[in-house]
Amino acid sequence: MSDEKENPGLDERLKDLDPQEIYNIKALMKRMQGGNITPVAVGKTLPEAVLIGDEGSQRLSKSMTGITERSIAASVEENPEALTTALFPIIGSAIRKALEKFLAEFMDSMNRGLEKTLSVKRLQWRYESIKTGVPYLEIVLRETIQYRVEHVFLIHKKTGILIKDVSIEGKTGPDSDMVAPMLSVIRDYIKDSMALKKSEEVDSIKAGAHTIMVEDGPYATLALFVRGNADIKARTAAQEVLETVHLRYGSVFKAFSGNMKPFDGVESLLKRCLISQGRQSEKKKPVYAISLLSIILLAFLTFGILGIVSGQSRKALIKSLDAEPGIVVVSSKTLFGKTKLKLLQDPRAKMAQDVASSVKTSLLRYTLVSEPYLSPLFSDSMPANKAVPEELLALGRKLAEIVLYFEQDSDELRTGQEGAVREAGNILSELIGKSAAYGFSTSVDIVGHAAGNVQDEAALLISDIRAKKAFALFAEINTHLVNYVKALGLGISEPLVPIELTEEDRIKNRSVTFKAIFEQIK
Amino acid sequence: MIKKKLCLLGILGVGKTSLIKKYVQNIFSENYLVTVGVKVDKKNIVLPDGQEVVLIIWDMEGQDDFRNFADSYLRGLSGYFVVADGTRRESLSTAKSIALTMKNMFPNAESTFLINKADLKEQWKTTEADIIELNFCNSSCYKTSAKTGENVEEAFVDIAARMAKKDHV
Known part of the structure; x- marks a missing residue:
C-alpha cells in the first residue's frame, strides 16, 4: 500500500x-x-562484507588500523582493568615463553663454558680470577659469550626460496640460493624425525664453528649464520628485524610469486642482524717478542758489564805493568775479548804473572809478547832480595846529576869541567866507603850520550868515544879510583833530554854522566 | 628477476638427477647414484621474452610409493616434472598416479611429463598411445635424454616460461 x-x-x-x-x-x-x-540487516551482512572488503589489498585492515588503536587507547583510558583482564592469559604465556627462551640460551651458554673446564683455558681463567678478583663465572661468561653474525638469510617460509641475504664484508660461501632451501629441508627433516609438535621449531643448528640461528615469522624465516656462541642480543635482533620485515612486506609476502623486485631495500633491515658481541678482541701479548728482546737486552747488558769490567781490569793491569820497573807496555790490542800485550821486559824485572796476580787479574784472556831489554832503572843493580840503602841511592842520584859536556859534533870535552870530575871522584870515594858498610860494592859507569834521534853506529861510536874521553879525564884526576869505573857508550838510548827541541837540549845530550852500580856482597 | 621452485618427481632410477645435472652443468654420467632425501640445485635463465628467472630445482628422492613424500619438500612449488623411464612401463603408470595426486595437491602449479632415456628408444616399452593417455592430466610432455641432452633444455625453458607467467608460487 x-x-x-x-x-x-x-x-x-x-x-x-x-x-x-x-x-x-x-x-x-x-x-x-x-x-x-536496519541494524539487524547490517549485522547479518557485516561479517561477510568485512571478509570481502579485506581480500586482496587488505584495504579494510589498513583503514581499521587507526580506529583500532584509538579504540584500544580509549578503552585503557576508560577502564584499564577490562583490557588487562582480557589480555592476562596471553601476557602470562608470552612472558613465560620469553623467559624460557632466555633461560635456555643462558644455560646453553653456561654449558659451553663448563665444557671447557678441563682445558688449559680454564686454568688460565682461574688464575685470572684469582689475580684480578673477578668472579670465575663472570670470566667464563665473558670468554664464552662471543660471537659474530656473518651471514643473514631471509627465506620465504612456504617455498624455501631465498628472498635476500647479506653477509659481512669479505665473507664468501656456497650459493645462498641453494643453502636457503636446504636449510628448510634440514629443519623439516629434523622436525619430522624427532616427531616434534607443530609449535616446536628447530630454531638452532650447530654446524662446525657456526651456529645457524633461525627465527620464524608467518611468511618468512630469518636465518643467522653465527660464528661462536650467540647470546640473547642476536636472537632479539633477529626477532625485531623479522617483525619489521613482516610489517613492511607482509602483503608482498602474502602475494609472493617469486618476484624479487618488491623486496629491494630489505637488505638494510637484514644488515641490522650483522652484529658481533662479547669479549673484546683478545690481543695476545707478544710473549715471544718480549722474551727475545729481553734475551737480547740481557746479552747486551751482560756483555756490556763484562766489557766494562774487563776494560777496567785491562787498564789496571797495563797501569801496573807500566809502573813496574823494567817492564814497558809497548802496545795493547783487544780482539774478540782477547788482549794482546807487547812488552819490553828486563830479565831482572818482576814476572808479568806476578804483576797480574798483584792486581787480581788472570792472564787467561791475555797474550803476552815480550821482548827482552835492559832497563836503565836497574843500573843500580837492585838486589832481588835486599834493598839498596837510601843513603847510597841518594849519593848515586847526586853522582848522576854530574854532567860533562862536549863541543858540538865533537868528542872534545869542554874545558873547565875538571871540578865536576873531581867531585864525581869524591862521591865515588864516599860511596865505596859507605856501601862496604852496608854489605854492597860500588862501581860507576861513565855513560857517553849522543844527540839526535837515530840510534845508529855513529851515535854509539861518538857516545863511546865521549865516555872514554871522560874516563881518561876521571882517571887522570882520580887515579886511585880507576878500578871502580868503566866507560860505556849508549848512543841516544838514554838521553838526558828525551825530545830535543832546542840547541840547548842537544848540547845536554852531547854529554857524559855517571851511573852508580851497587852489588850486594855475597 | 623472479625465483621459482621446480620439483622433479618419479620413481627410482628414471633419471631425475641426470636430467638436472645435464641441464645445470651439462654433464652426464653413466654411474647411478641414488638421491637420498632431496638435493637442491639452481639455474639462472633468460626466457625468450627477456625475463630473468632463477630456477630453484628440487631433486626429490625417487620413491615407488609417492605417498611417502614429505609435504614440506613440495610446499610452495610453482611447477613440477613427473619423470618416467621409457624403458620401464611401470614407471609410466606410477608417473600417472603421481600426476593425479599432484594435480589435486597443487592445482595451480605448472606440470610436465618427461619420458626419459630417449637415447634408448629401441628398448622402450612405452607406446605412443600410453603417452597420449597422459594428456588427461593437462600436462605437456617431452621425450628427453639426459645422455644426449635431447629436449632437456626445451623442457626446462618451457616450464620456466609457464611458471613465470603465473602470479602465484
Whole structure:
C-alpha cells in the first residue's frame, strides 16, 4: 500500500508482470529507498562484507588500523582493568615463553663454558680470577659469550626460496640460493624425525664453528649464520628485524610469486642482524717478542758489564805493568775479548804473572809478547832480595846529576869541567866507603850520550868515544879510583833530554854522566 | 628477476638427477647414484621474452610409493616434472598416479611429463598411445635424454616460461 502512496499508478503499470517480478521490483525499490538497511540487516551482512572488503589489498585492515588503536587507547583510558583482564592469559604465556627462551640460551651458554673446564683455558681463567678478583663465572661468561653474525638469510617460509641475504664484508660461501632451501629441508627433516609438535621449531643448528640461528615469522624465516656462541642480543635482533620485515612486506609476502623486485631495500633491515658481541678482541701479548728482546737486552747488558769490567781490569793491569820497573807496555790490542800485550821486559824485572796476580787479574784472556831489554832503572843493580840503602841511592842520584859536556859534533870535552870530575871522584870515594858498610860494592859507569834521534853506529861510536874521553879525564884526576869505573857508550838510548827541541837540549845530550852500580856482597 | 621452485618427481632410477645435472652443468654420467632425501640445485635463465628467472630445482628422492613424500619438500612449488623411464612401463603408470595426486595437491602449479632415456628408444616399452593417455592430466610432455641432452633444455625453458607467467608460487 505504501508503494501505491509513494508511486501513484505503480500497481497499474505493473499489472502485466507476473507476481514474482512484481515482488522483486518492489523489494528493489525498498532497498533503494533504504527501507531494508536496519541494524539487524547490517549485522547479518557485516561479517561477510568485512571478509570481502579485506581480500586482496587488505584495504579494510589498513583503514581499521587507526580506529583500532584509538579504540584500544580509549578503552585503557576508560577502564584499564577490562583490557588487562582480557589480555592476562596471553601476557602470562608470552612472558613465560620469553623467559624460557632466555633461560635456555643462558644455560646453553653456561654449558659451553663448563665444557671447557678441563682445558688449559680454564686454568688460565682461574688464575685470572684469582689475580684480578673477578668472579670465575663472570670470566667464563665473558670468554664464552662471543660471537659474530656473518651471514643473514631471509627465506620465504612456504617455498624455501631465498628472498635476500647479506653477509659481512669479505665473507664468501656456497650459493645462498641453494643453502636457503636446504636449510628448510634440514629443519623439516629434523622436525619430522624427532616427531616434534607443530609449535616446536628447530630454531638452532650447530654446524662446525657456526651456529645457524633461525627465527620464524608467518611468511618468512630469518636465518643467522653465527660464528661462536650467540647470546640473547642476536636472537632479539633477529626477532625485531623479522617483525619489521613482516610489517613492511607482509602483503608482498602474502602475494609472493617469486618476484624479487618488491623486496629491494630489505637488505638494510637484514644488515641490522650483522652484529658481533662479547669479549673484546683478545690481543695476545707478544710473549715471544718480549722474551727475545729481553734475551737480547740481557746479552747486551751482560756483555756490556763484562766489557766494562774487563776494560777496567785491562787498564789496571797495563797501569801496573807500566809502573813496574823494567817492564814497558809497548802496545795493547783487544780482539774478540782477547788482549794482546807487547812488552819490553828486563830479565831482572818482576814476572808479568806476578804483576797480574798483584792486581787480581788472570792472564787467561791475555797474550803476552815480550821482548827482552835492559832497563836503565836497574843500573843500580837492585838486589832481588835486599834493598839498596837510601843513603847510597841518594849519593848515586847526586853522582848522576854530574854532567860533562862536549863541543858540538865533537868528542872534545869542554874545558873547565875538571871540578865536576873531581867531585864525581869524591862521591865515588864516599860511596865505596859507605856501601862496604852496608854489605854492597860500588862501581860507576861513565855513560857517553849522543844527540839526535837515530840510534845508529855513529851515535854509539861518538857516545863511546865521549865516555872514554871522560874516563881518561876521571882517571887522570882520580887515579886511585880507576878500578871502580868503566866507560860505556849508549848512543841516544838514554838521553838526558828525551825530545830535543832546542840547541840547548842537544848540547845536554852531547854529554857524559855517571851511573852508580851497587852489588850486594855475597 | 623472479625465483621459482621446480620439483622433479618419479620413481627410482628414471633419471631425475641426470636430467638436472645435464641441464645445470651439462654433464652426464653413466654411474647411478641414488638421491637420498632431496638435493637442491639452481639455474639462472633468460626466457625468450627477456625475463630473468632463477630456477630453484628440487631433486626429490625417487620413491615407488609417492605417498611417502614429505609435504614440506613440495610446499610452495610453482611447477613440477613427473619423470618416467621409457624403458620401464611401470614407471609410466606410477608417473600417472603421481600426476593425479599432484594435480589435486597443487592445482595451480605448472606440470610436465618427461619420458626419459630417449637415447634408448629401441628398448622402450612405452607406446605412443600410453603417452597420449597422459594428456588427461593437462600436462605437456617431452621425450628427453639426459645422455644426449635431447629436449632437456626445451623442457626446462618451457616450464620456466609457464611458471613465470603465473602470479602465484
